[in-house]
Amino acid sequence: MKITKYDQVWELWKNYKDAMQAYVLKKTKDPELTKDLTHDILLKIHKSCCSKNEIQNVRSWLFQITYNTMIDHFNIQKKIKQSKVSNPEPVMDDIYQELAEFIEPLINLLPEKYGIPLSMSDIEGIKQQDIADKLQQSLTATKSQIQRGRKLLKVEIHSCFHIKESKTAGLFDFDVKESCSTLQKIIHEKK
Numbered sequence: 001m002k003i004t005k006y007d008q009v010w011e012l013w014k015n016y017k018d019a020m021q022a023y024v025l026k027k028t029k030d031p032e033l034t035k036d037l038t039h040d041i042l043l044k045i046h047k048s049c050c051s052k053n054e055i056q057n058v059r060s061w062l063f064q065i066t067y068n069t070m071i072d073h074f075n076i077q078k079k080i081k082q083s084k085v086s087n088p089e090p091v092m093d094d095i096y097q098e099l100a101e102f103i104e105p106l107i108n109l110l111p112e113k114y115g116i117p118l119s120m121s122d123i124e125g126i127k128q129q130d131i132a133d134k135l136q137q138s139l140t141a142t143k144s145q146i147q148r149g150r151k152l153l154k155v156e157i158h159s160c161f162h163i164k165e166s167k168t169a170g171l172f173d174f175d176v177k178e179s180c181s182t183l184q185k186i187i188h189e190k191k
Contacts, residue, residue, distance in 0.1 A: 012058065013042060020066045023173065027070060041069050063164070067173075099161075099174055102183055106156045109182060110149055117142055118149030 020041060025034045044065050104123060107115050117135065120126045126134075132142040157163075160180035164173040176183045 012062065013045065016059065016062050020062060023063065023066060024070060033073075037066075037069055037073060040073075041066050044069060102160070102176070102186065103153075105182060105186055106153060106160065107149070109156055110152050114145050114149035114152055117145045118153065121146050122150075 017038070021034055021038050024037050024041075025031065028034055028037070045062065104119070107119050107123065109115075110118065117131050120131045120134070121128060128142050128146065129139055131146075132139045135142065160177055160183050162175045162177060176187060178184065
């Protein structure tokens, strides 16, 4: 799709504005900042009119603009804070922290043969030789089980999440699928 008329911009805006605002509000948790960033997003979309660039997936393109606008804002804020503070603390990416809360329950869904060594290795940080000793098996078997556990965990992640990522920014959002009852239960318990 090419945006060749300003009417197309307004039509896109009308169709996606609420979803983009909800996404920004979820990430910023600040209604006033959401209004400001949403306005910036509209301006960027408006500027893209008549650029003759082909847009393959309109929704992804719009959310990439939304994501980049938020990142630009937070980078500016980070620079301002760093100039005011001599030893700034590193900023942790909330999205990875959110996702990490679900990893252990997903590991617990794996067969014990793979879940236990994987948890010991990747969650508890135990050396693989020590895991092999504790499980009274060879190091080769332990390494194999951990690798197999990681592959099975990846399958679980893709079956339980709608993951939104881009080539440039990596993971920028995720949602738990309704079909993943184990994680849905965890979400409802948090509320």
